[in-house]
Amino acid sequence: MNNFVRNTHKLNKHYIGRLYSQVVTPFEVKAEQGSCVNYDKLIEQFGSDPISEEQIRRLEAITGKKPHHLLRRGVFFSQRNFSDILDAHEKRNSKVPPFYLYTGRGPSSQSMHIGHLIPFIFTKWLQDTFDVPLVIQMTDDEKFLWKDLDQKTLRTMTVENIKDVIAVGFDPKKTFIFNNFDYMGHMYRTVSRIQKSITTSQVMGCLGLTNSSNIGKIAFTASQAAPCFPSSFPHIFRDEKLNSKIKCLIPCAIDQDPFFRITRDISNKLGFQKPCLIHSKFFPSLQGNNSKMSASDGMSSIFLTDTDKQVQSKINKSMSGGGATLEEHEKFGANLHADIPYQYMRFFMEDNDELERIGREYSSGRMRTMEVKKIAVELLLDIIKGHKQRREQITQQTIDDFMNTSQDKWK
Structure with a gap:
């Protein structure tokens, strides 16, 4: 893949997937009726890399575990610096985790749908395979800012969705679940550092926001970015001197990538490792492969x-x-x-x-x-x-x- 293709997203002010007759953003996924989302084009436009057969073979060799069927079948198909995670695992010592996992869920219904299980099922496999900590963010603030939902309703939805997440079977000794409304005070120092490092125009351009968007939507980017950095979890990562060395791996659907593309741009400036990502394809709607299942x-x-x-x-x-x-x-x-x-x-x-x-x-x-x-x-x-x-x-x-x-x- 040449440099021009890798940097396509830098040339497009609104690099969120609105090419090739499809829309892929953190808030909307839709291809033309009768067609499917073109994932090869998304890789080109977003500037990520396909997961290689060499990476899959290496994962199996260093862990001794057969790669998950979601990985073997290409459901998880794209990545950013996944080889760095494999490197960290090979060099791990018993005192410090080589990396931690971060994934999440935005509660917008009383129940999750079956498509929501996919990133959690794969994340559980990663946790079991690599034996690392996991943080799960419930973005109740995001749903409040983007949807017509009051905070009382969202609290109920959040609790119900947390039950669905726990039922996947995560290790309770190595998993921390938090919702933004209640946990923000713990990570606000990190959030404010991120807010100071990102401009309004960067967020608006990446997420397709306009001057009429409420300011909470702009600020939310920092809330989604903060869990990428270990300083957001002082009860887990207590040695601040190690925060600059600990990596983060984010399993997520590829529509969430714009949030973390911004985060990666400022990571080194803040003294942290760039978050690594592994992207899944969308779980299709009952109506067809041109859109994802929606709660x-x-x-x-x-x-x-x-x-x-x-x-x-x-x-x-x-x-x-x-x-x-x-x-x-x-x-x-x-x-x-x-x-x-x-x-x-x-x-x-x-x-x-x-x-x-x-x-x-x-x-x-x-x-x-x-x-x-x-x-x-x-x-x-x-x-x-x-x-x-x-x-x-x-x-x-x-x-x-x-x-x-x-x-x-x-x-």
Whole structure:
């Protein structure tokens, strides 16, 4: 990839994905009807790098763990300085974690949808594989600033979403969950340093804000950036002398990259390591691959609280890649890229041989659409059932333990 392509985002004032007939921002994802998001073009425009086969092989070699299926199948497909994380793991010592993980969730509904599980499932695998601390940010302030939601409603949504996050199965001894409204005082010194280092025009240009945007939206960029730096968590990283050496890895969907691109630009100036990122593709809407599943649109989403009947109904009505008629389907087969039930299998089905078998049979026309939808329903129902069972075991004490700021937990 040449330097011109790598620096495309620097030449475009609004480098947030509005090229190639698609819109990809932290707040909107949409391609033309009938088309899919072009991830190769996003890599070019955002200036990131594809995850290489060499990096995947190296990860397996230094950890002794088989790479997660989301990585092997290219669901996580893009990265910034991921090799630095592998370097840090190889050089680690027992006293200092080589890096920590940072991911998050913006609560905008009472329940997360199944697509929200993807970054958390992968983050859990990273935590288990590398044995490192994890911080999870609940951006309740972001949803207050961008959506018509009052703070009381957001508090309820935040608690419910925290339960969904905990139910993924993170290590409570190495995971810290916090919401911005309540934790801001702990990281405000770091936030204010970031605010002082970023200009209004940088934020407006990167996020597509205008002069009529409320000032909270501009300031929020620093709130999202602060967890990239260990100084935001003095109860975890108590030796300030080491803060300049500890790296941060952020697993996230690629639409969140603009926030961290700004952060990387100022990291060295503030005396910190540049955050490293690993980006996932979007979990598609029920209506098609041209947009992502959204918690704000009940018709596009399968929620973790949906009943068996609701899940079955939504999958049966979802976008199909099969032929319009049986004759056409048997002749031409299914378009796997357009078929939403099959795409959901790519995200959740761990058995690679079975996924490939279904893909071969369906794309050849030998397997019919309703057969594929039935398999997808069974797969999703099993995932949702397990999640509900784990969630029911979560008490207020469980939540308090994950959100505890005591240093004793991190000895």
